[in-house]
Amino acid sequence: MKETRQWNEVARYWRDARPQRLWRAYSDLVHTRLLERWLPAQPASRVLKTDVFDEFAATGLAPFLASRARTVVGLDVSEEMLRGVTGTSSLRRVAADARGLPFRDASFDLVVSNSTLDHFDSLAGLEQALTEIARVLRPGGELLLTLDNLANPVVALRNVLPARPLLATGVIPYRMGASCGPGRLRRLVDAAGLTTVELGTLLHCPRLPAVAAARLLAPHDGPRLRRWFFRGLEAWEALGHWPTRFLTGYFLALRARRER
Amino acid sequence: MAIHPELLEILACPVCKTPVTLVKDGAGLRCAQCHRVYPVRDDIPIMLPEEASVEA
Numbered sequence: 001m002k003e004t005r006q007w008n009e010v011a012r013y014w015r016d017a018r019p020q021r022l023w024r025a026y027s028d029l030v031h032t033r034l035l036e037r038w039l040p041a042q043p044a045s046r047v048l049k050t051d052v053f054d055e056f057a058a059t060g061l062a063p064f065l066a067s068r069a070r071t072v073v074g075l076d077v078s079e080e081m082l083r084g085v086t087g088t089s090s091l092r093r094v095a096a097d098a099r100g101l102p103f104r105d106a107s108f109d110l111v112v113s114n115s116t117l118d119h120f121d122s123l124a125g126l127e128q129a130l131t132e133i134a135r136v137l138r139p140g141g142e143l144l145l146t147l148d149n150l151a152n153p154v155v156a157l158r159n160v161l162p163a164r165p166l167l168a169t170g171v172i173p174y175r176m177g178a179s180c181g182p183g184r185l186r187r188l189v190d191a192a193g194l195t196t197v198e199l200g201t202l203l204h205c206p207r208l209p210a211v212a213a214a215r216l217l218a219p220h221d222g223p224r225l226r227r228w229f230f231r232g233l234e235a236w237e238a239l240g241h242w243p244t245r246f247l248t249g250y251f252l253a254l255r256a257r258r259e260r
Numbered sequence: 261m262a263i264h265p266e267l268l269e270i271l272a273c274p275v276c277k278t279p280v281t282l283v284k285d286g287a288g289l290r291c292a293q294c295h296r297v298y299p300v301r302d303d304i305p306i307m308l309p310e311e312a313s314v315e316a
Contacts, residue, residue, distance in 0.1 A: 001310050046270070071266045082304055092267045095306045100274035102298075102307030107270040135277075 003097065003119075007078035010174045014057055015084050022221055023214035024058035026230050030203055030237065031114055031146070032064050038144055038198065038255045044069040044109040048136065050098045050116040050129075052076045055085045062088040065112065073108075075101075099128040106138040111145075115251065118147035119177040123188070126178065130192035137258040143194060146202055146251040151181035154207075155250055182246050185254060194256040201249025205236035262286050263303055273298075274307050290315070 031054070047069040054060035055074060065072045066088065074091040075098065076082050082093040096102045098116055117129045126147075133143055150156045158166065159176050166172045180188070186196050210233055217225060239248045246252075263271075263286070272279050273291035280289040280298065288297040289305055296312040298305060 001308065004308065004310075046266075071264075073267060073270075077308070079301070079304065079306060083302070092264050093304050094267070094271070095304055095308060095311075096274055097308065100309070102272055102274040102280075102305070103270050104272045104277065104279060 003077045008080045011078050011080035011084055022218045023211050026233055028058050028060060029230055031061055034202055034253055039068055040142060046071045046108045047110045048073045048108045050075050050113040052081055052085050054114060055088055056081050059087060062091045066090045099125055101132040101136050103136045105135055107136050109138060109141045111137060111143045113145045115146050118179040123178045127188055130188055134193045134258055139258055139260045141258050143256045145254045148179035149249050149252040150179050151246040152249060182252055185252055189256050195259050196254060196256050198255040200253045201240050201245045202253040203250040204239040204248050205233045207250055263305060271305060275309055
């Protein structure tokens with residue numbers, strides 16, 4: 001399958017070059033903050049994470065999820081990505097495509113999908129994956145989803161430009177896929193049989209300069225540097241409370257529930 | 261180490277969603293409905309239809 005080949009290649013490159021280590025650590029931080037805000041109060045029994053790129057490239061979210069759930073299942077379409085996840089021994093790894101989930105109905109209390117479903121060629125892939133997620137959630141179970149926010153003009157422009165030069169210059173680390181804006185996402189989630197509980201945005205710092213700064217600072221990486229650098233980047237998240245949030249957020253962040 | 265029992269309990273065929281059972285001394289997972297057998301490599305179930313073999 002094309003996706004498996006593509007993500008195996010990404011895994012090989014990242015394993016050898018280990019790029020963006022500092023940036024990925026910041027990405028983990030903002031996503032963990034979102035989970036802290038949105039995770040249901042009671043511990044979950046089973047959690048599904050729809051890809052393990054976070055855990056492959058840095059610490060990821062699995063250790064935090066493992067502290068709040070009995071079982072965390074990490075899915076990925078790339079076997080090499082799954083093999084490269086070594087830091088989290090409690091993660092149960094499964095190779096599969098999010099558009100065809102290999103689980104029985106109502107298997108999970110929680111599905112965490114962090115920029116997985118914005119990597120398919122068309123929105124049909126996103127629709128299919130949402131339907132599958134709704135199927136494997138138990139009634140009352142929740143989906144926490146992030147994906148590229150096409151209402152942000154920078155993201156929209158990046159996604160229509162030809163990928164090859166962007167990849168060659170390191171502007172994007174891997175090929176992007178089809179995504180949508182907040183209104184469309186709400187409709188797709190609804191059509192999949194889920195109810196949107198909250199819809200917001202994530203990652204408001206200017207991404208290109210931030211990634212470039214992270215690359216320059218990486219040789220000096222340490223607890224002190226992380227503290228002030230991450231604090232500076234996190235200050236931008238205040239834009240998430242502004243009415244303009246859908247124009248500045250890189251990711252849409254959605255919390256949805258399967259009612260019955 | 262084999263596939264964790266908790267995971268085995270929820271695994272199903274990605275095509276027909278029927279529960280799968282361990283075969284070949286734990287080296288495969290078989291769907292009773294469509295007879296696909298999915299490989300298990302280093303305890304990782306490879307639940308991709310193009311990786312499966314079909315056994316009658």
